[in-house]
Every structure is written in C-alpha cells, then in structure tokens.
Amino acid sequence: MTADGARVVLVTGAGAGIGRAVADRFAARGDRVALLDVDAGRVTAAAAELVGTGADAVAVTADVADPASVSAAFDEVVARLGRLDVCVSNVGVASSTPLLDMPDTEWRRVVGTNLDGTFHVLRAAARQMVRQGDGGRICCVTSFAARSARRGAGPYSASKAGLEMLARVACLELAEHRITVNLVSPGFVDHGRRAGMGEFVTPEYAAAIAATIPWGRTATTADVLPAIEFLCSAEAGYVTGALLSVDGGGSAGRFALPRNNG
Template structure:
C-alpha cells in the first residue's frame, strides 16, 4: 500500500485528485487551510468510504514549518510518503498596472514558494525512506502562455514548470520522478471567481467570460476536476515510471505547444 498527500484538497481539483487516488488504492492524507476544516473533513470521510485510510491535516503551504509538519505527520500517521501532489494555489485577475507589490508577493508565496517547499520537503522524506517516489505539482495553461489580466498568476505557473524540470534532474538518482499538470478552464470555485472578476473588468455578466473562453476549447466543453485527476492518477502510478520533468496540458485542446 502506498501513501499519497494532496494539498488544497478541501474542494475543487484537489478534492477530485484525492478521491481518485483513493479509488486507485492509495492511502491519502489531505491538507488545506484551517479555515477549510469542515470541507476538508468531508473529503477525508469520502476517502475512507472507499476502503483506504486517510487523515486530514491543516497547514499553510507558504510556511516552511507548516509544510514540514504536513510531510512528517503524513509519514507518521499513514506509515510513509510515496506520492506528493502540490496542488494548493490561488489566482488573481487584475491588470498588471494595478497589481501591488504585496499582491505579487502573496501569489508567489503560495503558488511559487508553496510548491518549492512541498517539493523539497517531500523529496527529503522520500530520500530518507530510500524507496523513491512521485512528486507532482500544479502548473496551468498559464504556465505555457502568459494571459492578460492573469499576469502574476501566469508567472507563478511558469515557475512551477521550471522548478519541476530542475527537481526531476536533481532527484532522479533517488528514484523520484517529478512532473506537473497543466489544466485549462476547470469548473471549480476558483474559475467562478475568475469569471466574476473578468466580468467586472470587461463589463459583462456572470458566466459570459467563461463562456467566451470555452468557445476556444477544441473538445467543446470546460473540464471537470475528474478530468485533471485522471491524469494525476497516471503520474502517481507505475505506468509513468519513465516520465519525469514534464508539464502536460489537460485543457481539452486550448493550446497546442
């Protein structure tokens, strides 16, 4: 039995990933901010209903001590850490000229430093265990193409791609693969908020911005959390053993790179 940890698992893509990994047979630790405790515990209960073990942990991925505790508590409670999914992230929809230095720092603290901390702490634990592992991070289509009004968010997701490539090279000797997933428009609360903010900026109604963007999706629909989770399932399993340093698009055909 292998153990996975998924950050940002109280809702959205993280919740879908955690449930999919549980159905795949992994024991799954889930984490999120303390303010998401009730929703996170619901995720834990759903995981346990599949017949595997789970633990719900609270932590802030931007804080080194917090991430260290998440990793250590996972290994202590569930016996090991074999798969780590650095999923937690935040978005901002704002023109670059209106972004404050404080807002820039906040996005990079969560989406950039948070992934760095999760990657490195997970790697330390896996190296100590001596049995290799799978480290998986959340990038985005915005990590392949910078988007107007999502400029700072895009810069964080480009950073995840670079970090993934570097980590893959450094940790291969320990049997650790490092890959990222790059969703497009996903039917989650984060994208509802992005749609709302874009609507206010562009003077259009609720849902219109997402509808306009969805028209450019080759497969004709926005994705679900389950679409993304299916790819993460592959990255967490044995079939991806010869794949590392990659950041694949799961966007229904929005970008072709």
C-alpha cells in the same frame, strides 16, 4: 509502499476542486491518502467523507506558503501513515488585477502560494522520499497560463511559469534517487466564484474561454484525473520532467480565429 501493499499519497489543496477529486481517486484505488488544505473545516469534512466510505484517509491543515507549516504537516503525515510514496502538489490561487493596480500584498499572496508553496511542498516530499531510499512520485499541477499571458494574471502566470521550471530542475536533481517529477497542465476548470481562486469567473468569462477550445467545452476534474493517476503510477517509472496538457486542444493553437478559406 506500506506492509499491506498500499501507497501513501499526499494531496495538497485537497479540500475542494481538483485536489479533492485526486484524493477521492487514489482512495478508491486503495491507497492511504493524506488530504492537506489551509481550510481546516473543509479538509476535515472531506477526509471524514472518505473514511465513511471505508477509505484510509487523514486530514492535515497547513498553509503551503509557510515553510514551517509545511514541514510540520509532512511530519504529521509520516507519523500517522508511516511513509510517503506519492505527492500531488495541486494548491493554487489566482487573481485578476492589472499590474498598474497590483498591490504588493496581492502579488505576494498569489506567488507565495503558487510558487513558494510548491517549492515548500516539493522539497518536503523529496526529503522524505530520499530518506526512505526507494523512490517516489511527485506531480505538480500547473496551467496553460504559464505559457500564454492573460491580462490581469501577472502573478498567476509568473508563478505557474516558475513552478514549471522548478519541477524540471527537481526532475534532474532527484533522478538519482529514482523520484520522478512531472507536470499536469489542465485546461480551464470552472471552479465558480470561489474565494481565492475564481472571484472573477462569470458565466460570460467561462463561455469566452470555451470558445477558444477545439473540444468545445471547458475541462472538468474527471478530465484531469487520469493524467495525474498515470504520472503517479508504477507504469510511469521512466517518465520524468514531462508536462502533460489536458486542455481539449486549447494550447495547440489559435482556434478562436476564423477559418481562412482564401
């Protein structure tokens, strides 16, 4: 914590979507927040909005797929905010291309961002927290796609599955430093037809997913925030290596099958 008792929280993918909502939530708590995103204009505007509300927030531009960019970003955050207490690794991109048609560039774009990017962020966060010597919280956002295949989601599912095991390894290796590493697995959050994430999402696609969810609807960012907030809290000091699903029961079973009354 800083001298005034506030924590320094870094959120990746913070220019929009879940990442932006997470940054808003921690800023509202009184934490000092670093918003990291590859889109300079988007993240600068997001941070400026928070500063306008009286929050202590800074914008940092970086491409998580580039280790040098990530290293420079973390150095900038520590230089501007003094330390790092919490890191929420949220950045991710998706695709919907059959493997037979998958170009190498598309595979590398998704895996490079989701898996390599998580590694770069997790490593940089852990190194800073170990240097500080007083523990920390790391939370990675994963997906049900890591455990349930979808046609066209080869690189996305593979990268999220790899991300989950990476976090578990980190949990073991960082325990001695009292750094917790946990995972939150949201249900489908409709980002709309957003570049890099939801070009393939149509109203029909979202409705088809909603039909498989016992709760009867897809997730919102507000559904996901409490899980991330808890896993990054002081109260979760003995929780590490955990995966918390926030998906309305979507991962519990095959809800879309008709009821068998026989």
